[in-house]
Amino acid sequence: MSSSERIWCDCAAVQSLATFLQGSSNHTGTSRREDAAPPRARKRRCQRDVEPGLEEHENLNQIHPVEREDSPLHSRDSGDSLHRPEDACAPREPQDPLRQAPVPASEYPAGEASGTEHPASGDPPGAPQTGEDHTQPAESEDAFPDVTREDIRNTLKYIDLLRSATLGASGLSDDVLEQLQNPLQEELKITDPDVVLSIELYMASANGSRETYDTIRDAIARRQAGIEVLSYYKVKRTIEKLTGICPVVNDMCINSCMEFTGAQESLDACPKCLQSRYCPIRSKETRKVGRQQFTTIVPGPQIQALYRSPDTAKDMTYLFDRYVVLLFSIDGAQLYRNKQSDCWIYIWVVANLGPDKRYKKRFILVGGVIPGPKHPDNLDSFLYPGFFHVSALMREGLKVWNAALNSEALSRIFVALGMADGPAMATVQGTVGHHGARGCRIYCRLVGRHKPGCPHYYPALLKLLGPPIPGCEHDDILLTSIRLPSADEYQENLKLVVAADSDTQFKQLRRATGICKPSIFSGLSRIFPLPLGFPIDLMHLTGLNLPDLFMGLFRGVIKGSTRSDPKTWPCAVLQGQVWVDHGRRVERAMNFLPGFHDRPPRNIAEKISSGYKAAEFQTYLYKYAPCMLRTILGRPYWQNLCRISRAIVILHQEEILPGELLESKELLDKAVVEFEELYYARDPDRLHIVRPAIHNLWHTPDEIVRKGTLIGCTQYLIERVIGELGADIKQPSNPYANLSQRALRRCQMNGLKIMLPYTDRNLKPPGWLPRGAIDLGDGYALLRALDGCARPLPPSELAAFNDFWLLHPELRPRAPKVRKWARLRTPREQVARSAWKETEKPLSRLRMARCVKFLHDGRTDVGEVKYYCLLGSEGQQRAVTLVSVFGPPDMQLYEDSFKTVELRTYQGAQNLLVIDAKSIKSVVGMVPDDMDMAADYTVDYEHLHVGLHYAVVEKMGFTLDVMAG
Known part of the structure; x- marks a missing residue:
């Protein structure tokens, strides 16, 4: 697949930024057909050619994302709801009730909504009864307890000061x-060797104390009188002066x-x-x-x-x-x-x-x-x-x-x-947060619904059954009717909130607009028009919020229902011994995941309340669960999970095809409505199930069209920084100053x-390889261990090599011998290992990393690497791999699960094949489908067993390999 067919991870955001900086109000993009070069190369050329002058940036107020004429994302004729890029950001005709009345009751007035009709009666169990108090409550003050009109005035002062900074x-x-x-x-150069020594000593003892530095300094002084190592205070001042x-x-x-x-x-x-x-x-x-x-x-x-x-x-x-x-x-x-x-x-x-x-x-x-x-x-x-x-x-x-x-x-x-x-x-953006009536993170126009007498709003599309609730009378909402955020609407609504004459009017406008104060970002002169510069955070959304929701439903422990027990719901299947066995199965799958899965899921039944990490939840819910729960969870619930899992896997890629992005949008359009029908079912007692995470997930494909892939702008980075700095604290008595x-x-x-x-002791030169490695080009490299000598091939392997030599006779050696290599580094920086060395360890001491996806004869297959070797004479050698090819996937299950469950059968020595090492695309985990819970991994040296079914598990965040052929 050529790079020109890819949406690069920064392409949409970067080109939007380039257009924005140009200040061009008419240009809406550049057709990809104008230049056949890869997007990244063309993108940078365009930016260099049109780099703006410094005077052109002061009064910009509109972003114009790039159009792609060959992208199916533009069309909405077929009924899909993926908005075109220009729809995402272009100003629209004002239709918000705020423009006619200062305090609207709802964005969707009763009787005028855009969805399916439903009866006014026919209350579900737990629906509010006639005679109950349905007075519309104010929004919860818990979401924004301290935001007052005085806070607005203070923020405006900060903004004014920023504008004159x-x-x-x-x-x-x-x-x-x-x-x-x-x-x-000039480049920084330090000519005094004593200063260089002092700085290197200071950096080497970075995680130590001042006493550690002074101890080493004194030891050097005693050993060599002529060396003058700077004091701790002086070396700190020197570094501060050098760096500024x-x-x-x-x-x-x-x-x-x-x-x-x-x-x-x-x-x-x-x-x-x-x-x-x-x-x-x-x-x-x-x-x-x-x-x-x-x-x-x-x-x-x-x-x-x-x-x-x-x-x-x-x-x-x-x-x-x-x-x-x-x-x-x-x-x-x-x-x-x-x-x-x-x-x-x-x-x-x-x-x-x-x-x-x-x-x-x-x-x-x-x-x-x-x-x-x-x-x-x-x-x-x-x-x-x-x-x-x-x-x-x-x-x-x-x-x-x-x-x-x-x-x-x-x-x-x-x-x-x-x-x-x-x-x-919500604090940075100045909005009401996820419990507000207009609580959408990206500030779309959806108005939420609330339970009778409850101040928290939920972004439910389907209208509640039972007596009408003030503020929630609007009918079902079609996804295609939800408009994306507009900078013009935000600014006009903000003006209304700022101009509120009383606290009562402020609270009413806050509910109607979803805005509680200006954002401090308004004081910066070079930003995207607010609120378009605040992306969805995939880490918390898919790594914490959605897993918490689904695990609460599947375990029957979700809180908020007063008239029914969640443990009796048909989706609550992970209870009792089923939950215990499921946790053990998740734990035993760990040994089949490669080591670059930094956080393999632990026993979820035991550890779910003990710091289960976002990466563990993601691997479990979107990779394990579609396979492991298919025989436990009811089919409608399982397929809803599969739809969401497939969409999330696509959205986590570094590179996304337009067709994949459209696929994710279509899956989420169906899954979001299906989720409400299955779990919420218009029952007021279950309204809390429709959490903001479901609504935010639906927005994600549109956000990718507007900003580029979101995997590069998540909170993973800040979480890692916090973890590393927190681990460096050495003064518990005053941790914040430290x-x-x-x-x-x-x-x-x-x-x-x-x-x-x-x-920088960790900095390696470009092209660095460990000792004994061989660079194969194109990002591939053979890594040791290396067999001591070439060895004769056994009959089963010789047959596979003979088939290869028939196609490549120039690589046939005089004697059928090969010298084995243990590892291969791929362009993705993954290291594929081999059965030659991994089978020397029991499964209990292993994170198996020898199963790979490769391309052969135009078809994507999965195989177990036996070993690597070099064929041919000196100077014309070619790296090849002996693999045991897994059987074809169960296509019916693959389609029923929306491409989330790919089961293949291990065939061992019955299906050996020699392939070019560079045909390997990625390293995958192969998790057993029929897991023997009594098997002793401490004595299992085979790891994979002939005739058993294994599910393909790839790490979240990598580009999906198309199942070609």
Whole structure:
């Protein structure tokens, strides 16, 4: 399959960004037919040709995504609901009731809705009875307990200050400001060997204490009197001076309510909890000391460091030569399990680096660590210092010295996306959150429904049975009637909320619009029109929210029903001994998954409440469950799960075909409505089952059309950063200050590693291979172990080699002998192993990684690798693989499961085949379908057994291999 047929992981988002930066209001895209080059190559050429001038960006207000004329996603004639790219972002005719009346009761008035009719009577069990109170409740204040009109005024002040930001007022010292505005125009070189030694010693003891550094320093001084290792304080100051990366420290409330910045910088006490800002003991008349500080690490000096290395400077041209595109990500964490220890961290991702580099640890720019122990009430105040700096860079530009070009350039900053989980996104975005009447994460126009007397809304499409509930009278909603978010609508609704004259009107407008305050992102001049720059987070959606929903249903433990027991529902099949046996089956499947599945699912029956990870849930629910539950779960429920699983697997790919994206949309169109019919069934007592996760999942294909694949903008990255920084805490008595220092230290060391690559011990040169490996080209390499000599072929293997030599006689050796290799590295950075070495270990000590998907005679097959070898003479050798080919898949099951269950039979030595090593596409797991629960894995050296059925399991996130042939 040619690369020109792929939607590259950043293609749609990057081309939309390029068009947006051009400021062209008429151009709606570039046809893929205009250039036959691969999308990435053409994309970068177009951006270089039309790179805008600095003066063209100040008043842009519309994004125009790229059209693809050959894509079936444009057409809606067939009834599919996948919106065209231009529909996703183009302004629409105003149809919101807010434009006619300030406080509408519903987006879908009774009797005018767009769905199927249903009887007014015929209440299901548990439906509200006549005479009950159906007064429409206010929205739950739990979703936004502290958002008031005063908060709106404060946010507007922050926004006004951001719009006039300057670097001189960003809190940097004079030395750092001078370095930022006039960067050194040379590569970093340290000529003093003692300074180099001190820096390398400091970096080598990064996870140690100051005492560790001083101990080594003293030992060196005793051994060699002439060496002057810098003190711990001096080496820290030296690194800070070399990198220019230093903290901006501001006082904050001791209860984490707010930071004393912006318009609240002069306050002496927190306006919410009334706690004093300053410490009465340490403060003096001439110098006041804050009780707690918050550290911001501004991105400007970190970006400058990226350009001072020739290699990294070249990598920074993936998108533009003169523009720096940043992605913002924030998340909270609990540092300690058994005590309140909330802590929030935010980072900047440099999108100018390619996807193969931008997510690596040394290129992540930590922006700040918001101390706890409580949740920050005024998050805008904590984001303000970092955003002020970014806004100043947008307005004044960032001077960088490009080491690759040996020239100075003025770069502009563009913040493309703001990423967060659901609760944090509502705070950053300024919306009501998922329990509001208009609680959609991407701000579509769907109005939710609520239970009688309950203030929480749920995004249900089907109308409730029973007496009408005020605010929920609208009929069934067709998916095709749900319009995607509009920047114009958002701005007009925001104006209404800001202009509210009273608290009562504010609450009414908040419910009607789904907006509770402006977003601090509004203060930045170079962003996508709000709310279009806030993507769906696949990690929390598919790794936590959906698994929690489905496992609650399948186990019968979902809470919220008062008139029926979930354990009696037909979907609640994982109970009692069935649940216990199912958990053991999941655990025993672990040995059949390759090691690059970082978190193989553990025994879910035992560990589901003990920190089951998102990666475990994803592998279990979307890879294991369609196969393992097909004989347990009722067929309608099983097929609904299969539809959702197949769509999610497609949406997690790094590269997506237009046909695959359309397939996922069609599956979700059916699955979302089917889910409500099966589980919710219009019963008010079950309305809580229709969680926002189902609605957000339906939006995901449309979001991919608008933004590009979403696997590159999830919260996996910030979660990893939080985990790594949390593991580095060495001072439990003051963990927040220690965490801030660890974050600052990481940024400084990353900057130094970029400017001085020899200080990075983990950096390997391009094309590096381990000792004894052979580069086969095209990203393939043979890796050891290597047999000591060539050995004769047994009869069964000789027959397979003879068939191969008939087609390639030039590779036939004089004697039928081969020398075995144990491993093969693929272009996907997977390592395929072989039965030659793996069968030396029992299954209990193994994560089997020798089953591969390969292409042979135009057909995709699955096989067990016996070993690899080289055929041919010196200089003309060719790497081949002996595989035992699995039988063909059960196509009826494959189609019934919507391509989620691919069962194949192991045939052992009965079906051996020699293939080109480069025909191997990926390493897969082969999980037994009929698992013998009594089998002893400690004495099983065969691992795979002839005649048994095995299910193909591929890692989430990899491109799907089309079953050709």
